[in-house]
Amino acid sequence: MGVTHVLNAAHGTAYSHGGQDFYGATIDYYGVPAHDLPSFDISQFFFSAAQFIHNALNTPGDSFFTKLRKMPECVRERSTMPHTRDSSSPTSSAGSRAAYETPALSDLQRLFWFRGGSDNHVDQVWPNIYLGDAWAARSKTTLQSLNITHILNAADGPYSINTGAKYYKDLQIEYYGVEAFDDPSFDLSIFFYDAANFIGKALNTSGGKVFVHCAMGVSRSASLVLAFLMIHENMTLVDALKTVSAHRDICPNSGFLSQLRDLDIKLNEERKGTRECATKEL
Template identity: 90%
Template sequence: MQGSSKMPHTRNSSSLTSSTSYETPALSDLQQLLWLRGGSDNHVDQVWPNIYLGDAWAARSKTTLQSLNITHILNAADGPYSINTGAKYYADLQIEYYGVEAFDDPSFDLSTFFYDAANFIGKALNSPGGKVFVHCAMGVSRSATLVLAFLMIRENMTLVDALKAVSAHRNICPNSGFLSQLQDLDIKLNEERKGTRASAAKGL
């Protein structure tokens, strides 16, 4: 249960939908996109180079984390009422820990953590030998949403491309509220990209 045997996308893979005509799909279309994917149901899967997405079992299995050479952990279900591991739990592994006390509830505003989580994942990947494990209880909603946000913010991907990239390796299912928050992020980033392209065109 080390992870998917399929190789994750390379970082320089060109975005399929990052054209000037891209528009953020409706929530129902995004949900349909998730139903059609064929990822795995392992405890942990590599969904992007050096980004592993998984569940609470993998988070508590130090042998699994060691075998994957994990250097950073992002717990999207931190806190006494959830997966209460914390930095002390991993003290003997020299793992850098970041906890987000989020609830898998459509009314919970996870978007306030999007940029901090993306920065933590980006920092992990840029560190020597950096490998980051992002998890919640099941590894399908809270943690998946933060990985998707990272791909959109730091890898310049559209929400559609991010969903395709991750769900090709792991079956994910962000709740409707989280998908809606990712929609809002997608619209914002798309507008920023259009503005940047317009500025570049004026400068020519």
């Protein structure tokens, strides 16, 4: 058949255990973690799936194969948007930090329209923090070449990226698994602080380098890296999004982004309270 692209509309479910690592480097893979339930909103993937198919068909000599599977909830309208940011994009500079207010969900989603990162198997998105996919997680050669010392698997579990600490026992890697599902209804926020503390501990270890991954490195794992930057690096959500997106194309699903937005509101209120106390003491 000469297939070069695969769209899996049941990615990460109990019925599908494929992925980029299953097909190898010769196949361009896109997974959509959809469930065949009347209540499941598959419309959120229409544009991104259409864009992937369109790109495949416009690649010279390429053949495309769609499997009954699913891909990450990033509506890739951004592929058709300009590659520059406009003045209406939410900002959070140092000078405006005191007046910062968490943007609306729709404004945060607009930040993903302006692509500036990459879609490699793994990218360094912050000093000694690497964000990537399942292929990189299973490539011990890649992990060794990057001198990875810690791994945070945001798609842990028997029906996802079931590596676990035993898989890395010959690499002297400290492992932490989060059994999360890339579904807007999943509460990822319960892992924000534990994951952030694990990353922070890794970075404070001599020579520490942490690899954070899920299936594709765009939603679950990206959300946990964003939470780390907000909790431990005192970044606003806007700054964290821009920081990571500058190095890797990410797109947390709408539910995760909403949970990060709630975290941003909470942390922003705490910063305001700290500033008010400092002002009263002057």
